Amino acid sequence: MTRRDLAAKIAEKKGLRQNDVKVVVDEVLKEISQSLARGEKVELRDFGVFKVKERKSRLGRNPKTGETVPVPARKVVHFKVGKELKELVR
Numbered sequence: 001m002t003r004r005d006l007a008a009k010i011a012e013k014k015g016l017r018q019n020d021v022k023v024v025v026d027e028v029l030k031e032i033s034q035s036l037a038r039g040e041k042v043e044l045r046d047f048g049v050f051k052v053k054e055r056k057s058r059l060g061r062n063p064k065t066g067e068t069v070p071v072p073a074r075k076v077v078h079f080k081v082g083k084e085l086k087e088l089v090r
Contacts, residue, residue: 046084053078
């Protein structure tokens, strides 16, 4: 499902204009992204929690040559699924 599909489904269910819903969906996703960029945790009850975790630097291996190469530390977005969503997907 794409942003457009999501906006279309919500607009159809709620009887709203698709462009208005698209603006709201885009703003919600933008705010979640900006919060994560600031290092904040985003908790959506019964859906899940988004947070940024730090991955430590490590030694990796180039699969082509077998040579050991350093992999730098970096930040990654982690999502922990909420209880209600977990039950729904089962």
